[in-house]
Amino acid sequence: MSSAGRTEDVLQQVNQFWSMLDDLSQNDPAGYHKFIEEQMKKGAEICSPPELHSCIKTPILEPTPGLLYINICSWKSVPAPRDDSSSLPVCTGKLETGTTEAQGWFVVLDVALNPAVLQKNKDKDINYVYKLALNFAQQHHGMQLSQEFSVVRCSPNGSPDQFKCRLGFQKQHYTFKPTQTVSQTPHSLLQQLSSQQSGKQEENPTAQIICRPAERPKKNLIQVISATSVEPQKPEYQLEVKTNTEGVLRSLELTVELPKVRTVSECQLRVSKEDVLLEVADVYHLLLELPVTVNEDTASAVFNKKKQRLVLTVDVL
Incomplete structure (x- = not known):
């Protein structure tokens, strides 16, 4: 079946549904009112917080x-x-x-x-x-x-x-007044719900749970x-252990390329004696075991905005 054919079938089913609601609103206003309240209640339950x-x-x-x-x-x-x-x-x-x-x-x-x-x-x-x-x-x-x-x-x-x-x-707000239900036609109700859904998506485009x-x-x-549509990726990095003139290990330098980062405030960095954890929410995740034991108290990091590069330096124990 062509795409146009499938679209026509869907539109036909939608029209039949709204026609049924039109008849219900005119012939049984109380039943229509109850049906709409039940649907809004189910929607509120689905949008309830964890x-x-x-x-x-x-x-x-x-x-x-x-x-x-x-x-x-x-x-x-x-x-x-x-x-x-x-x-x-x-x-x-x-x-x-x-x-x-x-x-x-x-x-x-x-x-x-x-x-x-x-x-x-x-x-x-x-x-x-x-x-x-x-x-x-x-x-x-x-x-x-x-x-x-x-x-x-x-x-x-x-x-x-x-x-x-x-x-x-994220808390989602819905406005619905039961006293307006009977006087509303299915078409006007659809417009109301559509406008609420549109406004919600503009405020939070990634709120929908995605498998x-x-x-x-x-x-x-x-x-x-x-709960997010983006899986953090492992950034490119270079790890260098520096020595003095006598060949004794002195410090460790980690250079990480972060082309999607604009400010250092986006980065979360944790340094321990054995590893380094760098996270940028929904963008980068790097957990790196260090080849030598370091003194985490001496760690210092500099972010170069122009090159979008983070350089971490820490002394070796």
Whole structure:
């Protein structure tokens, strides 16, 4: 069938639908009013924000020792699996790192699932969900984790606004007055909803959740859903270990080409004794193990705006 033919079929179905609503609005105003309210209620549920269900903590063994916190979230925007044999749709947020005086370096990962999945496993074994989340962190983010984990009250940087932001949720506003429903025709209602949708897309062109392929644990148990449409890439870099005149190691210099970066404020840089982590949200991700042990306290970085190049220098221990 040609493209024009398919378009005509779709338009015919749409016209039939609106004709049915026209008849309903005229012959049964109360029924029409109820139908529209139900559809708006369903739309509001789909646009509801993610909610924290529970949080687990486990030690990170490699590449950098620390603690991993995984926020398990309930989110109606994440589709439920079709059946028990299907892969499990999961939406994950951006990794966030930080340090505390008491526990040192940590990583926070947000994992959102459909509420039906969490409810189904609530009575059986919620550890099944926890283990899937841990397997995902190991497979997708290259972490080696301890086999032991504990359930904790909350993670660092675990406020509702913070994990909503990491998952890509933005509050969407809809205006709908039930008192206007009966007097509106389906055509005018369509224009109203279309204008709201258009305005929402202009404010947030990447708010829609988009499915993308991803690495999965064994048996394809997890289907990854990303809140962003761009996967960070590994930038080009050059690593040089410098010595003095006697051949003794003195410093290490890392040069990273960042052609898509305009200001240093876009970069997040972390230096430890064994590795370097450079992130530019949705653009670049570089985790580099260093060939020598360095003194992170001596690290200094300079970003050249003209060449769009970052140069990191740090002394060797």
